[in-house]
Amino acid sequence: MKTIEALREGLDRLPVLDTHEHLVPERQRLEGGFDVLSLLLEIYIGGDLLSSGMSRNDLNLVVGRGGRPVPLEEKWKRLAPYWPQVSQTGYGRMIRLALKRFFGLDRLDRPGLMKAQAIFESYNRAGIYRKILEEAGIRKVITQRTEPLEPGESELFELVIRPVGLGSLDRPGIENLEKRLGRSLPTLDAFLEGQRAFLKSARATGCLGLKTAAWCVEEAELETAFSDLVENGSVGRPRLGPARAAYQKLAAGNGLRPAEQWTLNSSLMHHLADCARELDLVMVIHTGAVWNAWIDFRVYNPLHIVPLLRLHPETKFDVYHAGIPWCREMAMIAKVFPNAWVNLTWAHIISPAMTISFLDELLDMVPPGKILGFGGDYVHSVENVIGHLEIARENLAAVLARRIEKGLMDRSEAVAAARGWLWDNPARLYGIADPQPKTTARRTKEKT
Numbered sequence: 520m521k522t523i524e525a526l527r528e529g530l531d532r533l534p535v536l537d538t539h540e541h542l543v544p545e546r547q548r549l550e551g552g553f554d555v556l557s558l559l560l561e562i563y564i565g566g567d568l569l570s571s572g573m574s575r576n577d578l579n580l581v582v583g584r585g586g587r588p589v590p591l592e593e594k595w596k597r598l599a600p601y602w603p604q605v606s607q608t609g610y611g612r613m614i615r616l617a618l619k620r621f622f623g624l625d626r627l628d629r630p631g632l633m634k635a636q637a638i639f640e641s642y643n644r645a646g647i648y649r650k651i652l653e654e655a656g657i658r659k660v661i662t663q664r665t666e667p668l669e670p671g672e673s674e675l676f677e678l679v680i681r682p683v684g685l686g687s688l689d690r691p692g693i694e695n696l697e698k699r700l701g702r703s704l705p706t707l708d709a710f711l712e713g714q715r716a717f718l719k720s721a722r723a724t725g726c727l728g729l730k731t732a733a734w735c736v737e738e739a740e741l742e743t744a745f746s747d748l749v750e751n752g753s754v755g756r757p758r759l760g761p762a763r764a765a766y767q768k769l770a771a772g773n774g775l776r777p778a779e780q781w782t783l784n785s786s787l788m789h790h791l792a793d794c795a796r797e798l799d800l801v802m803v804i805h806t807g808a809v810w811n812a813w814i815d816f817r818v819y820n821p822l823h824i825v826p827l828l829r830l831h832p833e834t835k836f837d838v839y840h841a842g843i844p845w846c847r848e849m850a851m852i853a854k855v856f857p858n859a860w861v862n863l864t865w866a867h868i869i870s871p872a873m874t875i876s877f878l879d880e881l882l883d884m885v886p887p888g889k890i891l892g893f894g895g896d897y898v899h900s901v902e903n904v905i906g907h908l909e910i911a912r913e914n915l916a917a918v919l920a921r922r923i924e925k926g927l928m929d930r931s932e933a934v935a936a937a938r939g940w941l942w943d944n945p946a947r948l949y950g951i952a953d954p955q956p957k958t959t960a961r962r963t964k965e966k967t
Contacts, residue, residue, distance in 0.1 A: 522930075523920035529934045530912045534953065536945045537652070537660040539803075539839065539864040539894030540904065542676070544669050545648045548899045555639040556594050556632065557583035559617060561900045562810060563868070564610040569812040571604035573597075591636055595629050602627060609868040609910070617906035649675055651901045655908055658954055661894075661945075663803075667724045677951060679728035679803055680721045682714055682791060687780055690772055707759070707766035707783075711790050718794050727949045728801035728837065731791060733823045762786035792831040801835045801949055807843040808869050821849050828856045835948065837891065841866040846877040853885045860948055861885065863940075864894025867911040878918045882936075891948070892940025915940060 560568075560582050568578055577597045580589055605611045606627070618624040622635040652660065652675065661677045668678050683696040696713050697704050704710040718729060765779040775783065795802040806821035821842040828836060836859045842849030843866055853861040861881065866874045881890060893911045895904030919933035928936070946953065 521920075522923050523916050525930070526916040526920050526923075526933060526937075527912060529930075530916055530937050530941070531656070533656065533934075533938050534942045534955070535655070535657045535893060535908065536942045536951060537657050537893060537895055537904065537908075538837070538862055538891050538945045539679075539896055540660050540662045541664075541896065541898040542648070542660065542662045542901070543664070543898060544672065545645065548647075549643065549645065551899060552588075553583065553643075553899065554591060554594075555622075555635045556581065556591060556598070558639070558900045559614050559903065560598075561897060561903065564605060564608075564614060566809075566811045567605040567608050567610055568598075568601050571601050573601045591632055592629065595632055599629075609871055612871070613868045613903060613906040613910055615906075616909045617900075617902045620905060620909070621902050648901055651905060655905045657904075657908070658942075659946075659951055661727065661949065663730050667721065667726070673725065674954070677949065678721070678724075678726045679730050679801070680718070680726045681730045683717060688766075688769060688783055688787065690769055693770060705770060707763045707786070710766065711787075714787075714790065715794050715797075718791075718798055718800065722798045722800060726800065727951075728803045729791060729795055730803040730805070731788065732805035733819045733821055759786060788827055789830065792827055792834045796831065796834040801837050802831075803837045803839065805839050806849065807840045807845060808865065816844075821845055821852055825852065828852070828859055832858055834858060836860065837862050837948065839864050839894075840869070841874060841877055843869050843873060843877075846873065847880070850877070850881050850884045853881070853889050860889045860891055860944070862891040862894065863911070864891070865896040867893070867914050868907050871910055871914055875914050875917050878914065879921065882918070882922065887936045887939055888944055888947075890940050891945045892937070 565578050565582060568581075569575065581594045581598050583589070602611075606615060615627070618627060618631070618635065622631070622638050624631045624635060659677060660675060661679055663679045663681055665681050665683065668676055683692065683699060693704055693710065696710065696717065700713050700716060702713075704713050718726075721729075761779070761782045762785075765775055765783040768775060768779070769783075792802055794800070804821075804824055806819050806824070807816070809816045809819065821838060822845065824836070824838070836856075838849065838852065838859055839862045841861060841863050842852075849861055853859050863874060863878070866877070878890075892915060893908060895901075895907045897903050897907075915937050919928070919937060922928050923930060923933055942953070945951070
């Protein structure tokens, strides 16, 4: 048996801690009116379809955002000219794996789509999350929401919360947090204290982390802002005076110039890093790739978080998405900063080949205990999560097999590294206990 095949068998038996999803409560999926196509084409493949020439109106119709129920036959007519253009991308391959795993289809066409819909209707019932995820070996899922977990969810889910009002803060964001707290937030200091109260409440209900992103400004003055900062010799925290003035403009209903927005965002980021340390939360940061067409991905360069890492050495940072396309910058960040972990969530389907190359280089640079190996990154489609996990296991096995064949590690070392990536490392970072410590995952081929 070839090295990679033997490793795949070993990896298929390892437990998985899915480090990042946006999975909503299961009832929302069941009540959401999804058909099989709108579920499988959720989120990321839409960007590829737009890039291939599909119109935004047709995409919205196909994925169910057209404002009216649309028969599957009509959806397929809109999708069919573009599916061959996207079926070979990482997202397309993941969907094809899900089609095979859950519906027994080798290709997507009109007859197959009708068959898949009938199968989907037969199994899309209460308990579907647990059934699909646990059969694939996923024992715990860290999901990102703005609300606490619902009763009964904590057996399978852990929570990372997205702070209210984060990002390019605006007046609606301030009002959102005011509504949640039941009090006005007329000043920046009041808003920061409100954020702390919101996070403290979330931590008390079991939340393990807070989610943000590597943005600095919304406009294209990113490089200018950083150049000014370095030239002025203050790479650290921005002074609160300008940030307070910027907040007052927002509170009065006025817009901000890019430099003002950057100053305010930076103050919020440092405040959140302080809160994460105080409350023992992991600070999760989106870096790199974007989820749809026409988004300026430069804003999410992982290099933007270096000042944050330097100034908050006691805060734990889970840095998402391998920084794609800035993978080598991400590797250096993980190497240099003991408080930064590199997370491969979403990376496996953004580009399987890039992820394999990155992980191989990463092992030359970074202790393997700082690598988190998988996150599906979906909202409703647990089917896509499993297609994603299949690619992730292939990628991990490919990297480890290559290193075994080069004599850089033996099989036992490779399996130990894989177990770390898929379970031990994220469990240690987030303080999650294995709910099934004496059992192993099993790979299933039968349809759900």
